[in-house]
Amino acid sequence: MPTRYDQEFRRIARSLSSLELMRASDDTVAEDSAELVLDKDAGRRFLDFYGDQGLRLALDRYGIFSALARRGYADVTMVTRAGDDRHALFVETEVEGRRERLIELVVRRDLLVPHVAPGLPSLRETYKVLTIDWLLLRHPLGRFTAERPRLPGQDAPGLGVGWRVMSMLARVVWRLELDAMVTIAEYLHNAEHYAREMPCFDPVHQGRLRAVLEHLREEHGLSTAQASWALEWGLVRTRADDAVLRWRGELMVATEDESLADYLHSSAYAECAESARRGHRLWLDRVAFDARWALEGPALEGVVDKP
Numbered sequence: 001m002p003t004r005y006d007q008e009f010r011r012i013a014r015s016l017s018s019l020e021l022m023r024a025s026d027d028t029v030a031e032d033s034a035e036l037v038l039d040k041d042a043g044r045r046f047l048d049f050y051g052d053q054g055l056r057l058a059l060d061r062y063g064i065f066s067a068l069a070r071r072g073y074a075d076v077t078m079v080t081r082a083g084d085d086r087h088a089l090f091v092e093t094e095v096e097g098r099r100e101r102l103i104e105l106v107v108r109r110d111l112l113v114p115h116v117a118p119g120l121p122s123l124r125e126t127y128k129v130l131t132i133d134w135l136l137l138r139h140p141l142g143r144f145t146a147e148r149p150r151l152p153g154q155d156a157p158g159l160g161v162g163w164r165v166m167s168m169l170a171r172v173v174w175r176l177e178l179d180a181m182v183t184i185a186e187y188l189h190n191a192e193h194y195a196r197e198m199p200c201f202d203p204v205h206q207g208r209l210r211a212v213l214e215h216l217r218e219e220h221g222l223s224t225a226q227a228s229w230a231l232e233w234g235l236v237r238t239r240a241d242d243a244v245l246r247w248r249g250e251l252m253v254a255t256e257d258e259s260l261a262d263y264l265h266s267s268a269y270a271e272c273a274e275s276a277r278r279g280h281r282l283w284l285d286r287v288a289f290d291a292r293w294a295l296e297g298p299a300l301e302g303v304v305d306k307p
Contacts, residue, residue: 005167012061013171021058021175024051046080047087047109047130049176055080055089062168064091064103067161072141073102085109086133095140102159106134107169112182112253114201120272121263129253130173132183137162144302149225152187152232162193170254180255188212188247189228198252203269205250207276212236212245215282225300226293235289239281 024045045051050058056078059065068076073093081088091103112127142157144150150157166181173181183198185191191209200206216227216236230236236245255261263269 005164006170009062009167009171013174016058016061018175021054022049022051023053023057025053044082046082046089047107047172047176052078052080058168059091062171063164064161064168067164068093068102068159071139071159076102100138100140101136102138102140103165104134104136104138105132105165107132109176109178110182112180112201116263117204117272120203120268121259121266123259123263127179127257127260128177129180129182130169130176130178132169132181135162135165135183137165144300146301149223149297149300149302151189151225152228166197166254173254174256179257180253180260182251182253184249184251186249187228188231189224191249191252192217192224192227194252198254199264201251201253201264203272204276206269207273207278208280209250210273211277211280211282214277216284220284220286226289229293229300230284230289233289233292235285235292237283237285239283245282 022045046055059078065076068074068091076091076093079090079092081090085108086106087108089103089105089107090101092099092101094100108131110129110131112129113125114123114127116123137159138156139159140156144157148157169181173179181198182201183194185194192213195206195209195213200209212231213227216222216230217224222230231245231247234244234246237243238245253260253264255264
């Protein structure tokens with residue numbers, strides 16, 4: 001998953017020892033006793049590996065805390081929770097006397113059992129993956145603007161640290177010796193963001209995503225926010241049956257595993273995706289969209305009438 005942070009984060013990951021990352025604030029074992037650190041409170045560490053001190057060290061070294069400080073959040077607290085196989089990380093702060101959540105991350109170790117259509121490269125029966133069930137990044141001190149209007153599902157602007165967090169999670173995959181990182185985008189704007197580095201596992205879904213983005217973003221010239229709202233408002237239809245196109249997220253994957261990477265970059269995958277793109281013909285009710293955007297867009301952009 002190469003991002004602009006990739007080279008830097010690989011270097012940082014190599015500089016951090018597993019023992020440092022496993023360290024918890026209540027550890028009383030010797031510094032060089034990796035086995036005892038690993039066994040103590042088994043199952044209570046984040047992803048059954050990271051101690052609270054180790055997790056804070058990682059967030060610091062990967063620049064998450066400094067990025068938050070630059071946005072006005074110098075004093076933050078970090079809490080983790082584990083329930084069954086899901087592990088949650090919360091980063092919070094005080095804003096004007098109220099508790100605000102800045103980061104909410106829910107992940108789990110999982111198994112991917114791939115089902116591959118005929119004609120596509122074969123894969124192993126299973127892959128060990130890190131599944132991102134939920135990622136929330138909130139900037140409660142921020143303000144929506146015409147350049148960054150409110151997106152579906154948002155109650156505050158984003159923090160602008162998404163790729164930093166995703167690149168850090170890619171190093172978690174490497175550290176825990178997993179094969180890939182997977183997620184399902186809740187909204188079109190999430191999928192557009194992820195698709196830069198995380199293609200859909202199924203090439204048919206990849207092709208359909210390209211068709212949606214091509215129609216809304218390129219043909220109609222909508223912004224990321226406008227395209228996402230057009231789907232949310234039910235204003236995009238399929239030409240085949242004139243049915244309203246409802247957003248349905250599909251599995252997206254980032255991997256350094258050789259077999260998965262070969263599959264995603266194969267000519268068969270590309271041909272299947274292109275065929276799906278050509279066959280997924282859409283139309284936007286532009287008159288209805290323009291009318292609704294004129295009515296609701298100013299509020300999404302944080303613009304209010306002055307008395």
